[in-house]
Amino acid sequence: MAIAKNNGMKVAPGEAVGTVAAQSIGEPSTQMVLENFHQAGVVSAIRTKGLPRLIELVDARKVPKVATIEIWPEKSIMKDLGKVKALKKKIEEVKVKEVISDFDENFNNASMQLTLNKEKLAMYDLTDRGIVSKLEKIEGIEVSSADHVITVKIKKTKSADRSIHGIRVMFVKVRNMNIAGVKGVSNIGIETTDDGAYYLVAMGNNISGVLEIDGVDKNRVYSNDPFEVMRVFGIEAARNLIANELKDTMKVNGVDVSYRHLMLVADAMTFYGTIKSVGRHGIAGSKNSVFARAAYEETIKHFTNACVFGESDPLTGVAENILIGKQIKVGTGIVKLSIKKSDLKEIKGR
């Protein structure tokens, strides 16, 4: 009984799994939220939801609208709010512009004076010297400090851009310089689980930066940016992330799609070792057949290119066989009948 049930759940040979997956995801997604509204509340990182998130994942956008990162503290400090807050302070990015009370740009001699805010410095445990040493990493500027005032001067070298535009660009860069915390991780919020443990949710995707911080559970850092996950953990992790994110996005909207369809999408997207989008620039554009590509989008471009480069079409897929009116190799079309030579002779002999 159980075995029969199990076998019944298996996919039959020749089943058009891709088409079934496309329909299974496509139909319920018409019922999902079309726009992501701005939500009220104190949640620090607002994630993209609903159909926009689904499209973002499937299109494999390099820059997601809102990248979020989930950071779990180590088990020993998980339930200690004070220590979690300390961890948050360690991670949260601080830029130069956040600790200054005033700045004065002088375009005549290409210098800028930054007046530091003492209270803010104390809040972030920063010192003048620490900031200066960080700023000195920027090429082409001289940094000096005296009594909570930092002077930044652009060096008089040949390569230095001393036009007004160039000076402005450099000064903005200085003010946006990261001086503490992990680069790109901001708006950290502390959230609680049901059993009283705390964890951090932040905007940003800098996993490798967060992994270097002590006190972070290195096995639980999670970001919703597939490309960053691929870079840090590899293609298999990215595959799991895409499938999980698709599943979660649909679940939030009360849409229940079998995980197998989502796995298939994730598998197809990561087949070549990197993340490819589903559209014409990705999977559909890398099909073997000229006809199949031309049948999808940009018909003329594909035919002219095929003519110029002398491409041939093996006619193995579905779209091209429908086009030329042949039986498609799907379902029962996948099997062919053959006959033994000895039997053939017998039939002919009759």
Add this chain to the structure above:
Amino acid sequence: MASNYDLVPEHELLSESDAKKISKKFNTPLEKFPKMLESDPQAVKLKAAAGRLIAIHRNDDGKKYVAYRYVVKG
């Protein structure tokens, strides 16, 4: 490099004779298997050069199975 991570399943580098057996089992040349770049963090960790096969012990929704990826240059 983090590996013991919810998202990263166990990776195993297969010997070349095992790879041939698997290629035969699926009746597919190794070049047609799903790919993994040589520069992939997990491939680097296993020191897998291009042309090797990596077995991935996946656990999807509680269902355990083995998937394979063929390491390519890149």
